[in-house]
Every structure is written in structure tokens, then in C-alpha cells.
Amino acid sequence: MSRRAGAPAALPGGVPPNAPLLRVLGVDPGTVALGWGVVESSGSTVVHIASGVIRAAGARADRLAAIHAELSAICARFAPSALSLEQTFVGDNVQSAFRLGEARGAVMVAASQARLVVTEYSPAEIKVAVAGSGRASKPQMQTMVARLLGIAAGLAADEADALGAAICHVYAGRFNALVAQATAWGGSGRGRGAWRR
Numbered sequence: 001m002s003r004r005a006g007a008p009a010a011l012p013g014g015v016p017p018n019a020p021l022l023r024v025l026g027v028d029p030g031t032v033a034l035g036w037g038v039v040e041s042s043g044s045t046v047v048h049i050a051s052g053v054i055r056a057a058g059a060r061a062d063r064l065a066a067i068h069a070e071l072s073a074i075c076a077r078f079a080p081s082a083l084s085l086e087q088t089f090v091g092d093n094v095q096s097a098f099r100l101g102e103a104r105g106a107v108m109v110a111a112s113q114a115r116l117v118v119t120e121y122s123p124a125e126i127k128v129a130v131a132g133s134g135r136a137s138k139p140q141m142q143t144m145v146a147r148l149l150g151i152a153a154g155l156a157a158d159e160a161d162a163l164g165a166a167i168c169h170v171y172a173g174r175f176n177a178l179v180a181q182a183t184a185w186g187g188s189g190r191g192r193g194a195w196r197r
Contacts (some may be wrong), residue, residue: 022173023049025080027071027165028158029088029103030111032056033065035158036071038078039149040179047168048149049078051159060102065093068106069145075114082119083111084169088095121168126161 021042028035038050054070056063065147085107088100111118124134142160145151148167155163 005195022082022170023078023080023082024082025074025078026084026086026162026169026171027107028086028161028165030098030158031060031067031103032159034067034103034107035156035160035162037163037166037172038074038076039157039163040135041170041174046149046167050149050161051155051163051188053156055159057176060099064102064106067103071110072113075110075116076192080114080116082169083107083116084165085111085118086119086165087120087122089123100125119169119172121165123127123196126164126168129171130164146153 021040023038023040026037026039032055034054034056036049036054038049039050048121054067056066056070058066086090088097088104108118121129127136127141128134130136130148131140134142136144136156138160141164142155142157143161145160145167146155149163
């Protein structure tokens with residue numbers, strides 16, 4: 001289940017127009033249904049490249065092998081430079097957390113083999129980045145991701161979460177770059193951009 005690019009969406013203010021191109025693969029891990037999404041950003045826009053849900057069947061080992069193989073193929077086809085992975089939320093069901101941990105392991109192996117930088121974000125961080133609230137519901141995330149990326153057709157919940165993880169990484173990278181730039185200006189004490197003391 002793949003989708004094509006939607007309309008470019010504007011990133012938060014203050015993004016340099018000449019920022020380098022960044023292609024991110026976001027993953028919402030699961031052993032039965034695993035969401036994935038690829039976005040690309042340059043300057044002040046973020047564009048939807050492709051996304052979908054990997055639905056693995058069979059014994060647990062077979063599902064993990066399928067996840068690894070599918071993600072490896074996605075990495076080869078879309079050539080992302082980074083992978084944004086949703087962290088596991090450990091609730092009351094420890095067995096579910098173990099299964100998610102196994103899926104995350106298969107994802108990380110595929111990412112390592114594709115030489116991707118892996119960054120993890122909590123569900124709350126992703127929700128804040130996309131919907132402005134760490135308590136956003138799944139329907140709210142689906143709506144906001146579709147709006148941000150200009151996707152007309154309905155998004156599956158796992159697919160929207162994966163795209164949300166990718167968007168979160170783009171926003172975090174831009175924010176960190178701006179902070180680094182501001183820190184460099186403040187620390188130099190020289191030039192037109194230096195802070196006054």
C-alpha cells in the first residue's frame with residue numbers, strides 16, 4: 001500500500017531557505033501491522049514521498065523476517081538518509097512490549113544495513129510536533145498528518161503515525177540547526193549576527 005507525493009507543506013517559521021535536502025523514513029513498529037512513511041524536506045517545505053503498512057503473517061520469526069525484508073526494500077527504493085523510530089510505550093502488557101521490541105530490532109537491523117542514522121522519539125514528542133498536543137488521539141493524528149502533507153485520501157492509523165515520526169524528525173532537525181546557529185552567533189561575539197552583551 002503505497003502513496004505518492006502530496007502538496008508540499010510549509011515548515012515552522014525561521015527555516016533557512018537553503019537548508020540541505022533531507023529524506024526521512026518514519027516507522028511505527030508492530031509485528032502484525034507496521035506503518036512506514038517517507039518524507040523529504042528542503043528549505044521551508046516537507047513533501048510526502050510514499051507510505052504504507054506492512055502486514056506480516058505467519059509465525060513470529062517469519063513476521064520479523066518479512067518486516068526486515070520489506071524495510072530493506074523500502075530503503076533501497078527510496079534511499080532515505082535517516083530513520084525516525086517511535087519508542088515503545090511500556091504499559092501493563094509486558095508481552096506486547098516484548099513483541100514490539102522484537103519488531104524494533106528487525107527495523108534497526110534493516111536501518112543499520114542501509115547505513116541510516118536512527119533517531120528515536122516518544123509517542124508524546126511525535127504528537128506534539130504534528131498535532132501540538134502530546135495527548136492527541138489517533139484520528140487527530142491522521143487528520144493533521146494528512147493536512148500537513150496534502151494527502152487527500154484517508155491514511156491508516158499506523159501509516160499516519162509513521163509519517164508523524166518522520167515529520168517530527170524533520171522539525172527536530174530544523175530546530176536543532178537553528179539553536180546551533182543561534183548558539184554560534186551568541187558565542188562568537190563577532191559579526192553582524194552576534195548577540196549584544
